[in-house]
Amino acid sequence: MKTLKILKIRYKNFKGLKYHTFEPGGEDMVVSGVNGSGKTTLQDGYFWCLFGKDSQGKKDFKLKPVDADGQDVHNLETEVEAFLLVDEKPVTLKKVFYEKWTRKTGDASTTFTGHTTDYFIDDVPKSMREYEAFVETLAGVDGIDDEFDSKDIFKLVTSPFEFNNLHWTERRSILFDMAGDMTDQDIIDANAELAPLSEILVGISIDDHKAKAQARQRKINDELKKIPVRIDELTLANAEAKKPRPQDKNALGKKIAELEEKLKGLQNNERLSEKMVRVHEINKDIVMLQTQSERDQAGIRKPFLDKKDDLDSERRLAINRIRILREEVDAAYKRNADDDASKAALLKKYKETDAEQPKKDDLCPTCGQFLPDEMIIDAHEAFFMQKAERLKEILDQGLALKVAIADRGRAIEKKLAEIKTIEEKLDTIEEELFQVKSDLEKAPGPPPELEALNKEKEILRSEISALENGSTVQETNTKRQIAEAKEELEIWLEEEAAWKAAERNQSRIDELAGQEKILAKRLEQIAQELHLIEKFIQIKARMLEEDINSRFKLAKFQLFETQINGSIKEVCRVLYNGIDFNRGLNSAARVNVGLDIVNTLIDAFQFSAPVWVDNRESINELIDVNAQVISLNVSNHKTLNQKAA
Numbered sequence: 001m002k003t004l005k006i007l008k009i010r011y012k013n014f015k016g017l018k019y020h021t022f023e024p025g026g027e028d029m030v031v032s033g034v035n036g037s038g039k040t041t042l043q044d045g046y047f048w049c050l051f052g053k054d055s056q057g058k059k060d061f062k063l064k065p066v067d068a069d070g071q072d073v074h075n076l077e078t079e080v081e082a083f084l085l086v087d088e089k090p091v092t093l094k095k096v097f098y099e100k101w102t103r104k105t106g107d108a109s110t111t112f113t114g115h116t117t118d119y120f121i122d123d124v125p126k127s128m129r130e131y132e133a134f135v136e137t138l139a140g141v142d143g144i145d146d147e148f149d150s151k152d153i154f155k156l157v158t159s160p161f162e163f164n165n166l167h168w169t170e171r172r173s174i175l176f177d178m179a180g181d182m183t184d185q186d187i188i189d190a191n192a193e194l195a196p197l198s199e200i201l202v203g204i205s206i207d208d209h210k211a212k213a214q215a216r217q218r219k220i221n222d223e224l225k226k227i228p229v230r231i232d233e234l235t236l237a238n239a240e241a242k243k244p245r246p247q248d249k250n251a252l253g254k255k256i257a258e259l260e261e262k263l264k265g266l267q268n269n270e271r272l273s274e275k276m277v278r279v280h281e282i283n284k285d286i287v288m289l290q291t292q293s294e295r296d297q298a299g300i301r302k303p304f305l306d307k308k309d310d311l312d313s314e315r316r317l318a319i320n321r322i323r324i325l326r327e328e329v330d331a332a333y334k335r336n337a338d339d340d341a342s343k344a345a346l347l348k349k350y351k352e353t354d355a356e357q358p359k360k361d362d363l364c365p366t367c368g369q370f371l372p373d374e375m376i377i378d379a380h381e382a383f384f385m386q387k388a389e390r391l392k393e394i395l396d397q398g399l400a401l402k403v404a405i406a407d408r409g410r411a412i413e414k415k416l417a418e419i420k421t422i423e424e425k426l427d428t429i430e431e432e433l434f435q436v437k438s439d440l441e442k443a444p445g446p447p448p449e450l451e452a453l454n455k456e457k458e459i460l461r462s463e464i465s466a467l468e469n470g471s472t473v474q475e476t477n478t479k480r481q482i483a484e485a486k487e488e489l490e491i492w493l494e495e496e497a498a499w500k501a502a503e504r505n506q507s508r509i510d511e512l513a514g515q516e517k518i519l520a521k522r523l524e525q526i527a528q529e530l531h532l533i534e535k536f537i538q539i540k541a542r543m544l545e546e547d548i549n550s551r552f553k554l555a556k557f558q559l560f561e562t563q564i565n566g567s568i569k570e571v572c573r574v575l576y577n578g579i580d581f582n583r584g585l586n587s588a589a590r591v592n593v594g595l596d597i598v599n600t601l602i603d604a605f606q607f608s609a610p611v612w613v614d615n616r617e618s619i620n621e622l623i624d625v626n627a628q629v630i631s632l633n634v635s636n637h638k639t640l641n642q643k644a645a
Helices: 039-051 128-138 150-158 168-178 184-189 206-238 246-267 270-354 373-441 448-549 587-605
Strands: 002-014 017-022 029-033 078-086 089-102 111-121 124-126 556-562 568-576 611-613 629-634 641-644
Touching (some): 002 039, 029 039, 039 078, 039 089, 039 629, 089 128, 124 128, 150 587, 150 611, 168 568, 206 448, 246 448, 270 448, 448 556
Parallel strands (some): 029 629
Antiparallel strands (some): 002 017, 002 078, 029 641, 078 089, 089 111, 111 124, 556 568
């Protein structure tokens, strides 16, 4: 068995411990003190040194010292060094956690950029990966469950509560692996009633076969629920189907043929056909005459039409030009009105400027004394020169506006004259257009032969109408009789299709009924298999519970629970004298039962590590533990008190 013991642990600036040495020397130790004196901190430092987490498994706990306001104390190194005895061989592990401050180029001060951790094994610096890999080897045993690494094993064998803190499925997995030498076949061989399972479970586990059988059972049940519904649907669809008589179809076919022959005779009227042929010939002659007439008229009318197109084009251009000129005249009028307003403003400004006189201020603004006469004269001359320049500038602006107004006036008169000329030309165009339209109206029309042909055509149409009216009633009645007979035939064909569908439905009903019997038989077989599996599970549950419970002195485990319907539900409850570990068991019993579990796990893992027992003061007597025991005891000591157990 591999053993690990604590010889000594040194703490420096770790949580509330500034400097402290915990030295059990590989023996059991009792640590006493008031709440908050640092008992749990000892345990947290031990686990942080090994695994980077506190005793509760938290990775992001606060390990740096804090001040009175709860703020981190900076620029300190937090250090834990553990002196261990691993299989009688001394091993030293050390971690140093500190802040990293960096000075950027050109900056006078440093900036906090995070934390870093240094790792040492027997005082030799190591990388984090090398350090963690070494710690893994401390409990590097063939674990019960591949899902558990050395950190999990450490926790399980160092805390009486860790096993019960696991999810019940994880607890169950560990216990089952402890009883791994009992196979399903051993259980079947020991019980004759389970013998059929040997053939059923070839190449598959009992759990997998149960899941597979339950899946097939659900699928078959779903199919069995659908079959009666489908049969009802098909039966309902067949309810109104009836087989039609073949002789009815033959009679309808013969009747339709006779009526169609009669209709053909009514439609083959010779006199009517001759007159319709003559109408067709007349229509051809009319088209030819109309074509020739249009060609002749086009030659006569073309010069007039060309003249009309030219006059229309000139008219559109004249109207468009008049519109553009009027828009330009309106814009010029508006610009002149704006410039007139500007001239009036300039005239007003000129008068105001011309009326300005120099200020009569003979005193110096700085010293307050009278200015010399020459300075006053110079000031007045400068004022009048500036005034003359401003008056000239106003006159120049006014003159420019006057010139612009006059130029626009002349342009307006010119455009108005152009408008008058175009309007006179437009009147001439209108007169010419009127004359061209009159000439077009006098052009010759269609030839007189067309009128004669149209009259003959009207007479023929009257005669055709009279002939058609004579046979219309018979023809209409015959067509109606044909439509009625075809409708009856269509109904007969629909009844035939419905009957054939009913025959197919009946075959499907028979098929579904047979399928229902087969599925029911399969369902019965699966039920028998599941019954055997449930029986197997019950027997296995009893045998496994007996085997597993025989390995513990205090703790007992309920691994299966029988349901009302007789089925087995998988559970994993820890009991002591019939009382659930997590319900009703007192603190002392919980610790001792937990230590009993730790002892068994130590034997299973073949690995022993220090066991930490908190609230030791509430326990009168601990059971013997195959490991170093560190007891944390609440007492009146203000500081930590350590003594051998």
